[in-house]
Amino acid sequence: MKIPDIIIAVDGYSSTGKSTFAKRIASEFSFLYLDSGALYRAVTLYAIEHGIISPSGEIDRQALGRALPGLDIHFEAKEDGSRTYIGGKCVEKEIRTLAVSEKVSPIATVPEVRSFVDERLREFGKKKRVVMDGRDIGTTVFPEAELKIFMVADTAVRARRRADEMIRRGENVNLEEVMKNIKERDFIDSHREVSPLKKAEDAVVLDNSAMTIDEQMVWLRHLISEKFSVKETD
Numbered sequence: 001m002k003i004p005d006i007i008i009a010v011d012g013y014s015s016t017g018k019s020t021f022a023k024r025i026a027s028e029f030s031f032l033y034l035d036s037g038a039l040y041r042a043v044t045l046y047a048i049e050h051g052i053i054s055p056s057g058e059i060d061r062q063a064l065g066r067a068l069p070g071l072d073i074h075f076e077a078k079e080d081g082s083r084t085y086i087g088g089k090c091v092e093k094e095i096r097t098l099a100v101s102e103k104v105s106p107i108a109t110v111p112e113v114r115s116f117v118d119e120r121l122r123e124f125g126k127k128k129r130v131v132m133d134g135r136d137i138g139t140t141v142f143p144e145a146e147l148k149i150f151m152v153a154d155t156a157v158r159a160r161r162r163a164d165e166m167i168r169r170g171e172n173v174n175l176e177e178v179m180k181n182i183k184e185r186d187f188i189d190s191h192r193e194v195s196p197l198k199k200a201e202d203a204v205v206l207d208n209s210a211m212t213i214d215e216q217m218v219w220l221r222h223l224i225s226e227k228f229s230v231k232e233t234d
Helices: 018-029 036-049 061-070 098-108 111-125 137-141 155-168 175-191 213-228
Strands: 007-012 032-035 073-078 081-086 130-134 147-152 204-207
Touching (some): 018 032, 036 081, 111 130, 130 137
8 A cells, every 4th residue: 555755643542552553554654653652751761760750750840951952862763663762772661661651741741841852753754754653743743744543442441451561571560550540641641731632633533442453454544545545455
């Protein structure tokens, strides 16, 4: 299937499978995949490691503001996708822990952090043929994206998915804690003052509660075929 040179924005709630879906799109259609959430998580990891955010979640806004201009957070392309780095260190494993998950939403509400992340994402977007997932890609980062998808799924399904992901990484998991974290993140993401999580007016909703990734790709091909008048068999 031949897809034109476009930006695909994948937004939605946490643990709806946005990253898995976006990575599959990138792999099948030769797009560049960028995970905006990884950048927010990297900033959060840095804030935790440098005492900028306390265990109770209090953020030293002044210290964070001083750190951001010189903070080297970037992606490096690998054969199986991009990796997130802080300076010369790959932090993919560290940014996926529950400790970071519990603090990322408060960090993401800071306007200076959002500007920091958005500027880096827009640089990649200038090249087109990119797919990005996050919470405000279609509303704030790339409101001009040619295709916007908003992903939703049942809360219990999302908690199970997140728990399974953590188990695969060898972490100890309490499903109730994971469920609580997801609900808290939903509330914070939807009610933050700057760029709250919401569906763009021209976004198409994908509820994948009972869908496999292969079924989601079938759905996507049909959507692209209709929207851009291309044949699914091309």
